[in-house]
Amino acid sequence: MRLLPRLHLFEFLDQSWLPELLRRGEVDYLHVVLDKTRPYDGMATQLAALLRMAGTNRIVDLCSGTGGPWRTLLPVLRKLNGEAEVVLTDLHPTPGLELPEGAHYRDTPVDATRIPEELTGVRTLFEALHHFRPRQARAVLEDAVARRVPIAAFELTQRSLPYVLVQLLLVVPLVWGFTPLIRPRRWWRWLFTYLVPIIPLLVLWDGVVSSFRTYAPEDLEELTEGLNANGYSWHLGVHRARGMAITYLIGQPGE
Structure with missing residues (x-):
């Protein structure tokens, strides 16, 4: 049941005019949270199964931004498939990141709605x-x-009133708590986190907006309605682990 309407508001990280220091501050926080909480490790089994079904070892990750969960997820996946590799892509790529073995970033733009023919493999969106x-x-x-x-899409955010309320209460304290774990330490990060708390407010806004943008399972059913040509099938659900809920949508061709 969709208790909140889907609102496609703006996120600061989507804006080209956001100052680089503030962008870096928000992205670094999201990085350390993913690295410490590892919410997507439980998805490795599903990804390994998709690779086997597709007869490939390659994952093409779409809208990768600055790497998503792959720093911790790929090592887990490679325990199930030692040859697994990930090609990270984005419309505005940011190559040069520190990535685990088996991952590399394509340095040319990739439109997620029109993937180049040479980029074959299981597609993911996190x-x-x-x-x-x-x-x-x-x-x-x-x-x-x-x-x-x-193709497999995963969303950690939820479009529900309880989830938004939890964000309003906890996001700013979480930013304050995780910031000392971010390396390297920078003076500007401490300034814009504690003395002038712009970064926590940016994270809070983008987090709440992401929740209002998130597609609920009912929305995903509507998005995939009629997309079943030649036996292509869809499976969606919610994976719960470590106190978190991940909504997933998985599509795969028939035999």
Whole structure:
């Protein structure tokens, strides 16, 4: 049941005019949270199964931003599939990141709705589907169906009143608590986190907006309605682990 309407408001990280220091501050916080909480490790089994089904060892990650969960997720996946590799892509790529063995960043732009033919493999999106309006999100899924490749989208945020209320109460204290774990330590990070708390407020705004943008399971059913050409099938659900709930959508071609 959708208790909150889906609102496609703006996120600061989507804005080209956001000062680089503030962008870096928000991104570094998100990095350390993913690295410490490792919410997506439990998805490795599903990804390994998709690789086996597709007969490939390659994952093409869409809208990768600055790396997403792959620093911790790929080592877990490679315990199940020692040859697994990930190609990170983005419309505005940021190569040169510190990535685990088996991962590399494509340095040319990739539109998630029109993937270059040479980029073959299982497609993934982590915390990315909500950045697309419904027509664009459906185009991302349609391209996978047309090319008959598996695709998996994962969202940690939820569009619910309790989740938004928890964010309003906890996000700022969490930013304050995780910031000392971020390396390297920078004077500007401490300034804009504690003395002038711009970074915590940016994280809070973007987190709440992400929640309002998130597609609920019912929305995902609507997005995939009619996308079943030649036996292509969809499976969605919610994975619960470590006190977190991850909504996932997995599409795969028929035999």
